[in-house]
Ligand SMILES: O=c1ccn([C@@H]2O[C@H](COP(=O)(O)OP(=O)(O)O[C@H]3O[C@H](CO)[C@@H](O)[C@H](O)[C@H]3O)[C@@H](O)[C@H]2O)c(=O)[nH]1
């Protein structure tokens with residue numbers, strides 16, 4: 159790789175953030191309050207005032223145990239927060255010119271031409287083909303798990319359009335190098351801009367037209383080569399069962415753009431699939447790309463990108479090189495450089511927490527050995543995917559050697575077994591988290607690279623059900639790791655030390671949030687409806703403990719959120735915590751249930767791809783910050799039931815308190831429950847609106863409201879019998 163000069167200017171710097179001291183002090187204080195709470199629970203359990211109180215304490219205990227676990231593991235991100243900075247302007251001085259830059263292979267995955275429109279995938283590819291990077295060292299590989307001629311056709315069009323687009327970007331030194339974003343923000347321009355815009359628009363029309371018709375019309379097929387390639391889609395070619403298709407659409411050694419400059423390689427791959435062989439979803443696709451690229455270019459650096467994420471800064475690879483080519487970094491251990499996932503098109507208040515600040519911005523800079531891999535926007539050292547840093551990699555691992563799978567086919571069992579040790583790891587629906595985790599267990603380190611200008615911008619789902627389904631998939635995948643023999647709490651702690659083990663454990667058991675959130679969304683409220691007090695009275699010292707634990711955790715959460723920047727507004731924070739509660743009773747809970755069924759062998763779950771297609775009306779509602787329900791889903795039924803219970807209990811609780819006080823009795827024991835129900839009601843506002851006030855298509859369907867009201871009354875009846 160790069161040869162370095164001695165005495166060179168720095169390529170990067172890293173410093174501990176001042177807030178680390180405050181974080182540690184707060185952690186110490188809060189950590190003292192937690193045992194006090196458990197002491198209180200045990201005391202109540204040993205001397206319950208009523209049987210109902212004993213049941214309540216029995217349910218609150220595991221709920222609080224999970225809260226304590228989540229809080230403790232979360233501290234692992236806060237004790238050593240650092241900020242990295244890189245100086246790409248020094249790169250050429252250190253690496254002796256772009257001639258010694260390492261080659262870069264970019265992997266883009268797509269899986270369904272209808273959920274992931276090919277024109278979007280084309281935009282992703284064009285944005286990286288236009289990188290400010292020595293073109294002859296750049297290759298873009300597209301994996302099409304949709305096995306669709308429509309996607310291949312879109313890329314044939316893209317290869318032609320790139321001949322005009324790449325010089326256009328270079329000459330104007332554009333920052334946004336995906337045509338869609340560029341033309342959206344540059345409406346009018348000179349004749350040159352108009353010309354290329356027309357070219358883009360007409361390509362888009364052809365691609366979208368083909369997708370609409372479900373096939374590529376004769377009139378769109380230009381030459382024999384294209385006809386031959388598209389001809390591979392015979393009747394027996396399905397997305398689950400097909401022979402491999404590899405098409406080299408652009409070749410550095412052959413193709414020139416219309417300014418006479420070399421073009422990057424562009425390769426389309428639809429890997430071999432067979433009905434009765436598991437293909438391991440995205441991890442399988444990435445491994446197929448790993449093998450195909452090994453035969454063709456075998457670049458030392460690999461960038462993985464999702465098809466819904468475009469480059470937003472042509473300098474990004476140079477930033478990554480500030481670490482990957484830095485003679486001062488311990489090169490033999492640095493496995494990957496991860497950029498945060500950042501999103502465009504998020505509404506003002508970010509009602510669905512699409513930014514996902516915790517996993518993408520707040521936690522990564524605090525992980526001691528570097529961030530986890532988040533699936534997109536990550537520059538790997540190819541070597542890191544082939545065994546531990548200290549391992550001696552044999553020149554030929556037979557199963558991985560390109561000759562073994564000449565056309566990116568998926569070899570069955572042997573490759574699966576191998577994927578426990580090399581490549582992108584199989585065994586979890588969150589292959590990204592799992593792969594990064596296994597690499598770090600092997601001793602690889604990583605770097606979080608978070609420049610001011612987003613290096614990549616992606617699309618976040620803007621429909622609540624999509625968000626919840628996506629989170630459910632993650633929940634299942636995380637639990638698969640949490641309860642495996644490689645669990646972070648055991649294997650992880652042993653391999654990487656306590657802090658890193660705790661960081662990964664925090665994610666692995668994330669879906670467990672469902673336990674406390676569900677308990678706190680129903681239990682105190684049902685007790686309140688029955689006039690039963692389950693928390694300390696206002697006059698007891700324990701009351702202050704509860705207040706401290708709640709407000710302390712919330713204040714810490716708010717501080718983390720706001721300090722992380724990037725629109726860390728109060729309103730977004732409020733919506734973020736609301737989504738935590740919503741996910742707790744919906745996606746985390748159902749993910750946990752589905753994971754359990756899956757481990758019992760009752761059901762199996764695949765990777766359901768998130769739709770990237772937008773319906774106009776839905777987009778408009780999202781823009782206005784209105785929640786989108788619209789469909790009948792069990793998740794919405796639970797959510798609506800929780801909202802109803804909270805509303806009823808608030809009203810009942812206030813009534814009981816007033817009656818008791820006027821009768822000279824004290825209602826102090828109900829105050830915490832009334833506050834909690836009030837908190838639930840304030841958070842549930844969009845749900846009441848969607849049930850009772852709205853009449854648009856995104857409202858909660860009447861069926862859901864009825865079922866949830868029924869569930870709520872069942873719960874109430876059951877509780878009043880107890
Ligand atoms: O069988 C499959 C399924 C998915 N994908 C690709 O995987 C990517 C992510 O899929 P998406 O539906 O967008 O999932 P998200 O939940 O939005 O993705 C997040 O979560 C995934 C793990 O669940 C990570 O892989 C992603 O990088 C991360 O952004 C897309 O490019 C898909 O085309 C495949 O290539 N093959």
Ligand SMILES: [Mn+2]
Pocket residue numbers: 464466617768
């Ligand atoms: Mn995505």
